[in-house]
Amino acid sequence: MKAVGARLPRYDAHEHVSAGTRYVDDVRIPGTLWAKALRSPHDHAEIVSIDTSAAEAMEGVHAVVTYKDVHKNVHGHIEGLGVPGDEPLFAETHVRYKGQPVAAVAADNEALAIRATEAIQVTYKELPSLLDVRKAFDGDAPQVHHWGNWYPHFEGEMDRRQIRKGDIDQAFEQADVIVQGVYRPAAIEHIPMETQVCQVVPEAGGRFVVYSATQAMYFSMGVVAAHLNWPLNKLKFVGGTTGGGFGGKVDSATETITTLLAIKSHRPVRWRWTRMEEFLCSSTRAPWHMEIADAVTKDGWILGRKMLTLHDAGAFARFSPYGVTKHAFHHTGAYTIPNLEFNGYVVYTNRVPTTAMRGFGVTSVSFATETHIERIAQTIGMDPVELRMKNATRLGDTSPNGIPYVDPSTVPVIQAISDAAGVELSAHSRTMTSAMRSGEDLPEHLVAQMGNPEDH
Template identity: 40%
Template sequence: MSVDFRKDIFAKERDDNLNEIGKPTRRQDILGHVTGRSPFFDDHRFDGLLHIKCVRSPHHHARIRAIDTTRAETMPGVVRIIRGSDVPVNLNTLLSLLDFGKDDEPVLAESKVAYMGEPVLAIVAQSEAQAHEAVAAVRIDYEVLPHVLDVEEAIKPGAAVVNETYPGNKFEFYGGNDHQKLRFGDVAPAFARADHIVEGRYQMAPIEQAPIEPNGAIAAPQTNDRYVCYTSTQGLFFSLGTVAKLLNVESNRLHFIGGTVGGGFGGKVDSLCEPLAILGAMLTGRAVRYVLDRAEEMQVSAPRSAELWYVKDGLAADGRIIARQLTGYFDSGAYTRLTGYGVVKCIGHLPGPYTIPNVHSDAYCVYTNRTPATAMRGFGVTAVDFAIERQMDKGARALGMDPFEFRLINAYRDGDMKAHRRLAGNCALIESIQAAAERVDYPLGAEFRAMTSMSGGGGERALIPPTRTERLGMLPAGTSTVEVKTTAPGLVPQFGVDLPVPATGLPAPSPTPTPVPAPKAPETRATTYDYGASGLSAPPAPKEVPPATEPAALTKSQPGPVTPKPRYSRYSSLGNRRR
């Protein structure tokens, strides 16, 4: 497989004289991989190891009337049966560590189950086979409740309440909003003057990450009242914080060891196994292993959420998209996990890589009685991209235009204002489409072959139009100035930007971030990252580099009055993840 480095494009933005980047190198962990000696969580052996298997809901939605474990308790090898009432703090939401969302999910269901496969009991036994036998011997009396598996059905009045924390079946974002909004310009008059209106409805199924190594953890008591936990988690500190909260223990009593992950792709951020493995070790005083089998991985480990999108475009006869309206529903399943966060990411991604002067978008995170959804490779972005790109094909058809050329007309140019009020820079979409067309001998017209993302942007296209909002009415046009600084060879050009007042009416962020004191980290070994890996093993330890000043246009975070509290910084890498 040959990788084609197009060094002719953006040549001045890249330095070919770096010591590591661009040079072949061996992975630091590869000797362990090829000899089978890399220490995955399950490659640790303990005498008298106990095993957990869960009793799971056979219903999409049901009230638990009674649980009878009489037979199971006396079965050979059964050491302990853990119920929801044994979990010290049996309600959590994963991103509570970031103050995102309300606690809504138990480790083990107590009063009701909200999806098929939801765990109700954890059986700790001497062997997996004995745990399976005991699981089959438990009798649970369920009162089956009406369920809802469709996002549009779920938000209708009278729909079954999936998740009592959110009785309307919609997640509440910061400020109590039931959806995320994006407003840029004013779509209504633009639709009225458009030559074509193109509408589409797009649906994407959930996608299971399916790492070859399943989710799992082994926990064991250590001396000094501490517990060691070998885990497959993608977020070691994140998982540690989650367990500390659920089990109501100081995090310094937990000793997490991980970093060697057999594939994750977002499917190992939910801390599904660590809380029960450690609780099992606490309750039995023995080493306890809890691993999902493949059927559990497929049924109950969280996939990327399903999404449903409505897209409406207003097109000018010359091929420009003059307005785009998007309404999206993310299927979070029964609990929040990371889908609400995915919606926030999604809004920042709209309306796709195209310069559109009028954009209106609402995106909802909806609860249904399906398996809870979570992170998975570009969640919040990939599915809506599918919708947008199908819509682009549809638009090209409506105009009688070539779909490549239709995209080239609308693609971002450097210096264009994006709908979320950041200036576009290093927009290689035009060049990428040209390169793709060339590779497959796709004929592009001469004017399209001559296009470049490096000219034609800015100016009028850098302006923020007057914007219609529901709450504040019409906001005046924003202003922005773009100054492309001359750069020495090998340096990235910097876009200096005066940020306009954002449409929310909130003040722009202070240019200097408030310094945050570094907290004491809990003890955690064998990891050089905490939340940023996408299922790969630990990357080489980063070398010390002098701090660099980030160009203002590229600073992250939404403008807003919220001053970061110091405790956020413990989990600050959550905001920096790349997957």
């Protein structure tokens, strides 16, 4: 009896749809306090002063925390990958987006916790805000950060992600047509049914148990430990059951602040974001601005691509440099384009930080590439499916970063979708396979880019 390949039901499906699954918010610990955050009302402002004394004096309020309570307030989620941190857990000198946490409280109940956040006095001096990535590079643009409006720490201290392959100038010179287009997918919400939620319980021996909805228990535990400067054995994450993530629960948005409140109050603390907070203060998929110029021959070969990408990171980098690198690696889509000049910037704006979401970095470029290829076909008067087959990645073709494809499937998936949709392919395309290029499928301009798939 084989399990692999069998159409087996998901082990937890019945419990999920019949209210049997116990999620983080179903955990009930006696004596639990409610957490609430005081959030920035401004897109961009300097913090002149923070006075928590009135909130601290309220009966039933057990802890108030600000940046002063965090050992390492600024910690980057992917510092281990060489992306320095730029985002404070709590705002200290500035707020850079509406909804940014400035302080948090733990109180006997939710209503009291809300009143306590309202009792915290913060004086702001409003600053001009930047929202349009296209204006970020202007000399008179409002400055989101003191170092500027785009991320400066790609490898080699480059301020952008680059791809350079082949001879782009020659490709544009040889082209019969150059097709230009601009593509702009929007920010969208993850909309998990379960909002961001966390429950922290102090245990014997100074350990803290963190009930977390994270998509990555060890990763989130590492984030908390880094902010607190704690060894990992002081924390125990309990999780593994998440009410929808789609990338939005990698941010570890609640765990550190809830743990700080539990430490300070010596009580169990729960922080459950409202639906409004989930919509307005949790991270989103990034809006992207992509400009493509393709060098094309009139018989449908794509000789080269110049591309400029502006990734709207929101106020802080989070995973954006990673996302732009992945985007760069896949900016030719399912096709082989031998000459490339790609520049991608992580641009800061005064909006909620954007983050990973299903398809991170690539969803955007799939939209741009596939729409653009239709326009190329339209421009030169060629069938768009035939244009795709012609330029489809084949065994031994190389990716934008020079790696030979070992098991490409562009050809069979287009053949199969053509069958399914009733699209008639040419005889040549009907019999094409993913095998290495030869004959009319191997024009001169594709010879030099080829690699040996056996190498990998």
